[in-house]
Amino acid sequence: MLDVTRFHVHTYEDLRSHRRNVELSTYPHTMLQYQIGQAETAEDWSAIASRAARIPTFLQQQEQLLAEGLATREVPDPHIVHDFAEDQLPVIVRYYEHLPALPGAHQVELSPAGARELQQAAREAQRAFASHRQFLRERVLPHTHANVVLGDDEYRWRLRHMFGITASPEELVRQAEDVLARAQEAIVRxxxxxxxxxxxxxxxxxxxGEARALLAGLETEHPDRDEDVIPLYRELIARAELFLHERELFNVPEGLRLGLKPLPPGMVDVRGTNWPAPLLDPRKVGWFVLAPMAAAHPTVWAALLAVHEGIPGHLLQSVAWQRAFSRHPAPVRFLLVTDHVAMARGHFGPMLNIEGYATYAEERMRRAGFYTAPEELTALVARALRALRVVVDIGLHTGRMDDEAAVRYLVHHARMPEPNARREVLRYKRIPMQAITYLLGALELEQLEEDCRRERGSRFDEARFHDELFSFGPVPPALLRRFMLAGA
Structure with a gap:
C-alpha cells in the first residue's frame, strides 16, 4: 500500500501523464468485458446496463482531461492516438450494436424492461464512443508530437518504487542480453x-532468427475446425495437470474449476487470455477464454499458451488467491491488479508477480521436460523475445533508442516483420514498463526458488514452495524474499 500511495502521489504531482492518457479512452469498454464474462443472471445484466449507461459521462470527462493537455501542450504520441482512433474505437463502436443480443447468447432471458434498459444503454454508449473517436481524430491528433516517453529519471524512479528493483536500467539490459544469449544456446542444443x-x-x-523461421513453417498447422479449439486446450490442461501431480511441482487443489469458452465479440487481437477467478466471489470460476477461430491457434504454440494462461499459470494462481483472500475484509494488496486498471493508471507493480509468475511457470515446465521438442522451441523463442522486450522498452523510455532504432533492433534481432515490430514499439510506448514485467518477474522468482532450495536443502518441497508463494498475494518478488528466506 505504501508503494501504491507513493506512486499515485508522484504521478498526480506530474499532471502531464494524466492529461495525455489516451489509455482511458477504451477503459470503460474493457472493464465491461470482464463483467460480461462473469454474467450469469438477469441481475448481472442489469448491472452491465447500468455501467454501460455511464459510459457517455466517463468519455466526456476523458475529453475534458485531454483538452486540458491540449491547452498546456501536454499531448500524447501521434501513433498512440492513431491506433485508438483508427483501430480500436471502430471495433468498439460496432460492438455496441450487438450488445443487446448477448444475454440470449449467454442463455439469460431478460424481462422486457431489462431488455429495453440494455438496448438504450448500448445505443448511448455506441454514440458516445463514435463521438469520442471523432474527438481524437479532429481535436487531438493534429496537435500530437512524437517520442513521448518517460525519460531516464522517471524510469529509474518507477523501477525502485513500483517494482522494488534497485538495479539500474543498464544492469537490466545486460541481464536481458544474457538471458537472450542463453536462450539461443539452448536453441542450438x-x-x-x-x-x-x-x-x-x-x-x-x-x-x-533461424528458430523463428522454423517455427513459421510449423505455425501453419492448426486444429481442423473452429469447434476443435476448446477441446485442444482442454486436453492440454489435463496433460499439464497430470504432469504436475506426477512430478509434484505444484499442488492443484481438489475440485478446481476451470472454464473454457470462446472469446466474446468486441475483444480483438487476442489468441487466448485468462479471466481470473473473481477474488471476492468464490461461487464463480476462472475462465480460459479463446479466440474461436482454428486459424488463430497454431498447435505448436498451444501448450505454452495453456501453461501460461491456465495451469500452472494464471488460472491456478488466481484460484489460489480466491481461496486465500475471498473472505478477507479488505484485500488492499489486490489494488491495480486487473490488467486494464493497471494500464489506465500506469502502475504495473503487481505484474511482476502475475505476468512474471506465468512466465516463470512456462520456464519451470520447460526445465521439467513437459514440452515436446517443437513446443520447447516455442518456449525458448518466447523467453528470448521477452528479453528483447526489456532491451527495447528500456531503450525507448530512457532515450537510448528512438522509434526507428527500436524497430530496426526488433527486425534484426528477432526476425520480426516490420509491421509487427512497429506494433511492438507502439505497445511499449502506450504502456511503459508493462512488457518488462514478464521476464524480470520470472527471473526474480527463479532466483527466489533457487535460494529457497539451497537454504532449505532436504526440507525443500517444491509444491509447498509454490503454495507459500501464492499465500502472499500479488506482492513484488523483491518484497517476498525477506519473508520466504527468513522462514527457510
Whole structure:
C-alpha cells in the first residue's frame, strides 16, 4: 500500500501523464468485458446496463482531461492516438450494436424492461464512443508530437518504487542480453532433436532468427475446425495437470474449476487470455477464454499458451488467491491488479508477480521436460523475445533508442516483420514498463526458488514452495524474499 500511495502521489504531482492518457479512452469498454464474462443472471445484466449507461459521462470527462493537455501542450504520441482512433474505437463502436443480443447468447432471458434498459444503454454508449473517436481524430491528433516517453529519471524512479528493483536500467539490459544469449544456446542444443522429429528441419539452429523461421513453417498447422479449439486446450490442461501431480511441482487443489469458452465479440487481437477467478466471489470460476477461430491457434504454440494462461499459470494462481483472500475484509494488496486498471493508471507493480509468475511457470515446465521438442522451441523463442522486450522498452523510455532504432533492433534481432515490430514499439510506448514485467518477474522468482532450495536443502518441497508463494498475494518478488528466506 505504501508503494501504491507513493506512486499515485508522484504521478498526480506530474499532471502531464494524466492529461495525455489516451489509455482511458477504451477503459470503460474493457472493464465491461470482464463483467460480461462473469454474467450469469438477469441481475448481472442489469448491472452491465447500468455501467454501460455511464459510459457517455466517463468519455466526456476523458475529453475534458485531454483538452486540458491540449491547452498546456501536454499531448500524447501521434501513433498512440492513431491506433485508438483508427483501430480500436471502430471495433468498439460496432460492438455496441450487438450488445443487446448477448444475454440470449449467454442463455439469460431478460424481462422486457431489462431488455429495453440494455438496448438504450448500448445505443448511448455506441454514440458516445463514435463521438469520442471523432474527438481524437479532429481535436487531438493534429496537435500530437512524437517520442513521448518517460525519460531516464522517471524510469529509474518507477523501477525502485513500483517494482522494488534497485538495479539500474543498464544492469537490466545486460541481464536481458544474457538471458537472450542463453536462450539461443539452448536453441542450438535443441536443434539436433528437432532434426530427428521434423522432416526437413535443419540439423543446427544458430540463432533466434533461424528458430523463428522454423517455427513459421510449423505455425501453419492448426486444429481442423473452429469447434476443435476448446477441446485442444482442454486436453492440454489435463496433460499439464497430470504432469504436475506426477512430478509434484505444484499442488492443484481438489475440485478446481476451470472454464473454457470462446472469446466474446468486441475483444480483438487476442489468441487466448485468462479471466481470473473473481477474488471476492468464490461461487464463480476462472475462465480460459479463446479466440474461436482454428486459424488463430497454431498447435505448436498451444501448450505454452495453456501453461501460461491456465495451469500452472494464471488460472491456478488466481484460484489460489480466491481461496486465500475471498473472505478477507479488505484485500488492499489486490489494488491495480486487473490488467486494464493497471494500464489506465500506469502502475504495473503487481505484474511482476502475475505476468512474471506465468512466465516463470512456462520456464519451470520447460526445465521439467513437459514440452515436446517443437513446443520447447516455442518456449525458448518466447523467453528470448521477452528479453528483447526489456532491451527495447528500456531503450525507448530512457532515450537510448528512438522509434526507428527500436524497430530496426526488433527486425534484426528477432526476425520480426516490420509491421509487427512497429506494433511492438507502439505497445511499449502506450504502456511503459508493462512488457518488462514478464521476464524480470520470472527471473526474480527463479532466483527466489533457487535460494529457497539451497537454504532449505532436504526440507525443500517444491509444491509447498509454490503454495507459500501464492499465500502472499500479488506482492513484488523483491518484497517476498525477506519473508520466504527468513522462514527457510
Amino acid at each position: 535443441l536443434s539436433g532433436q528437432l532434426a530427428k522429429e521434423l522432416p526437413g528441419a535443419p540439423s543446427t539452429l544458430t540463432d533466434l
